[in-house]
Amino acid sequence: MTNNEEKVEFEHHVDTSEIHSYMPALIGLGAGAFVAAGVIFMLKGFSLQLGAGLVGLFVLLIFIFLRGEIPRWPKITKEAEHMVKAGGTPGEFHEIGDVGFPTALFLLSEIAFFGGAFVAYFYLRSAYAVWPPEGLHHLDVVIPSIQTGLLIVSSIMIEWSTAGVKKGNQTAVKFGFLGAVILGLGFVVIQMGYEWPNLLTTGELTPRDGLFGASFFLLTGIHGVHVIAGVIANSVVTIKAFRNQFDEKNHGFLEAAGTYWHFVHIVWLFLFAFLWQDGLSYFQAVA
Amino acid sequence: MSKQNNPLKGIFNTSRFGLFVITAGITAAGSLGLPETSIFTLLPSSLLTAIDPSGEVIASEKLHVLLTIIPGFMLAPFIAFFGMAAIFGITLGHLVIATTSKVGAIDLLSPLFTFLGLFFIRQYKSPGNIIGPLIFVLLISLWLSYVGISVTGFNMLPVMLLTLITQLGIVSVGYVFYLLAKQLKIFK
Numbered sequence A: 001m002t003n004n005e006e007k008v009e010f011e012h013h014v015d016t017s018e019i020h021s022y023m024p025a026l027i028g029l030g031a032g033a034f035v036a037a038g039v040i041f042m043l044k045g046f047s048l049q050l051g052a053g054l055v056g057l058f059v060l061l062i063f064i065f066l067r068g069e070i071p072r073w074p075k076i077t078k079e080a081e082h083m084v085k086a087g088g089t090p091g092e093f094h095e096i097g098d099v100g101f102p103t104a105l106f107l108l109s110e111i112a113f114f115g116g117a118f119v120a121y122f123y124l125r126s127a128y129a130v131w132p133p134e135g136l137h138h139l140d141v142v143i144p145s146i147q148t149g150l151l152i153v154s155s156i157m158i159e160w161s162t163a164g165v166k167k168g169n170q171t172a173v174k175f176g177f178l179g180a181v182i183l184g185l186g187f188v189v190i191q192m193g194y195e196w197p198n199l200l201t202t203g204e205l206t207p208r209d210g211l212f213g214a215s216f217f218l219l220t221g222i223h224g225v226h227v228i229a230g231v232i233a234n235s236v237v238t239i240k241a242f243r244n245q246f247d248e249k250n251h252g253f254l255e256a257a258g259t260y261w262h263f264v265h266i267v268w269l270f271l272f273a274f275l276w277q278d279g280l281s282y283f284q285a286v287a
Numbered sequence B: 001m002s003k004q005n006n007p008l009k010g011i012f013n014t015s016r017f018g019l020f021v022i023t024a025g026i027t028a029a030g031s032l033g034l035p036e037t038s039i040f041t042l043l044p045s046s047l048l049t050a051i052d053p054s055g056e057v058i059a060s061e062k063l064h065v066l067l068t069i070i071p072g073f074m075l076a077p078f079i080a081f082f083g084m085a086a087i088f089g090i091t092l093g094h095l096v097i098a099t100t101s102k103v104g105a106i107d108l109l110s111p112l113f114t115f116l117g118l119f120f121i122r123q124y125k126s127p128g129n130i131i132g133p134l135i136f137v138l139l140i141s142l143w144l145s146y147v148g149i150s151v152t153g154f155n156m157l158p159v160m161l162l163t164l165i166t167q168l169g170i171v172s173v174g175y176v177f178y179l180l181a182k183q184l185k186i187f188k
Helices: A003-013 A023-042 A048-086 A100-125 A142-166 A170-202 A210-242 A252-276 B014-032 B045-051 B061-066 B071-082 B084-098 B105-123 B131-152 B156-184
Strands: none
Touching: A023 A048, A100 A210, A100 A252, A142 A170, A142 A252, A142 B014, A170 A210, A170 A252, A210 A252, A252 B014, A252 B084, B014 B071, B014 B084, B045 B156, B061 B131, B061 B156, B071 B084, B071 B105, B071 B131, B071 B156, B084 B105, B105 B131, B131 B156
């Protein structure tokens, strides 16, 4: 069965109503209850009964989830496989509906995630007049500069690909994302394969070197994980592109993956400024 | 929300977001990644002495920092091609740079003037795309002059002249590249 035939079969025969579920909201509520319980237990003198009650609520919600959701997974997986094999997701990103709104929501959650991480970093950093604290290694900017260059070029390649898919330029679609994957891998290799090992093995900076060391590895680590996820997503897009599964009308997944990659790039700029160049240092504690 | 009722239609799309990110990246990387170059190191000493006979402006470390060239401003004339997405991108890039400024927290306001100046480039992009960049240079120079005078308390004229030369220089380089790109029809 060709991609177009699978696509038609998907559009006419597959029931997409099962894809919608109230379970994510339920899980969100349960996770919130769990975190609230954790906070309560850490606060001395607060009600243990309330904390225990919240844990009980979390366990109950997890049970409801397991009982109600898991039996539906085989059908949802089959429908998702149909969607992947049938070709690009219909609809363009800027048309909120198919890909745009879910992608935007996901990016909002990522902004909240990184925002929290940065706020925590600055809260810790604000107590120090000198940063990094005396005796610690000052980071060189050569490596992050190279990494920034890789991300810039990869974003340009994704832009080339996104513009190309709308004009039916399959060469741009294929090699744009392929280039982005290679450059993304280069970023990861430089960070996880060179910079981190170099810092750790020489002892110049380790996670045990106080708040600066811990913050550095935590922030670059979570960003690195996001880069790896972006490389995986871009790889999927590349494979699908080489199978000619994207065209002028069906390329939502391509745009979503590209948008996520651009977001990862933006976060890196702030990381570069805050970690390597001591950004916002004028709000530090006075010596 | 249905596809028919899309408040972002025509306003936000992936191409514009990509352009925003690319211009932000180039602007930020140009300053964060490259060695800081002040106008004082580029101008001949005779010219510097003529502008600042007392020598106090030239000797000021804070003014050296303030008059550091932002390579990303070379992209300013290209607003004529790229539009609002690049305006926001260059502004964000400048904001990232401003967070690392050694002048102080006042530099966090500089991106506002960058945004305003770039907006004028977009508004006055024809004919020749010369008026917009000149307004951009003037706005940025005036603001940086104000910052320089506020922070150091030095004589106004040398500070203003030097900021004007700095911004005019970098935007002129960008304008040459813009004319080249326009001639070669690289960006349609």
